[in-house]
Amino acid sequence: MAGTPVSSYSKTQIWLHWSIAALILVQFVAHDGMEHVWRALRRGQEAAAGDWPLAYLHIVLGLAVLVLAAGRLWLRATRGVPPVSGMEHPALRLVARLTHLVIYALIFIVPLSGAAAWFLQVPGAGLVHVLGKNVLLYVVLLHTAGALVQHFVLKSNVLRQMLALRQA
Template sequence: MDPVSYSIPQRALHWGMAALIFFNLLFTEGMEHWHHLVKRGQTVTPDDLASANIHAYVGIAILVLAVVRIGLRLVQGAPQPPAQEPPLLKLVAQATHGLLYVLLFAMPLSGAAAYYFNIGSAGDLHADVLKVVLWLLLGAHIAGALVHQFYWKTNVLARMTRGV
């Protein structure tokens, strides 16, 4: 049997991870500053390192929470898409969610490879490609939720907020 709504732990993980993801997407200056110092062979101060570490630790937290989130989804399941959603858009939503899950792993892993193991190509992938794809997918995800709420008037948004 499919659940009607997401569980409280699933909703808490969703919104907690959203906050961490937006934090790391919006506040990249510390990591970027550290990267430029290292790239130029300049001295990295303890403050520079602490600022870069915040970005890295948030990324690690996202990775750990993604593992928990996948486990919860496997155990508790997820609600089916509403019947009002056209088949093509159901496919788009499925692809968007699938790619978001891939990025929940790819972003922290590529960032860790760049930061901790000095793999430059992983850093380029992380900052130049995956970050742009993540922004696009997040925009599509939010737009899809708003279309459900205001155009189709479904309970998709309520399932992830109030649990209805």
């Protein structure tokens, strides 16, 4: 971990946060091509030609999430992150810590399991990928709710820091 505490996220940390979030959002809403190709291949059928570009896009974006997540984790370990506001109940801090831990785990597990299913045909990896994707959706919703509570209820600067807006 970085030696001296930091007071804000770096522009790179903010960019990585929102880039990964955007890529994951695209993966959630535009996964039909991959689903169709995967299902056809599993049944020994020919996949529709129009589904292949979307399947390849899904693969590329998933690998991009993995690379960006590795960069984000490295930066977090070497630069550090701002301390928590301290305004919330210890139980909420625990939920926030666990939420972040699960998100970090899943932004590695979901693309890795998808790659293992697609490239290596590892039995069960596709199921891990789908289950992980579903859990990630709910944990991201919890994370978003927590950020909104921090901003609107607790009046902390957590959301402003991640939006790169500084308090006056």
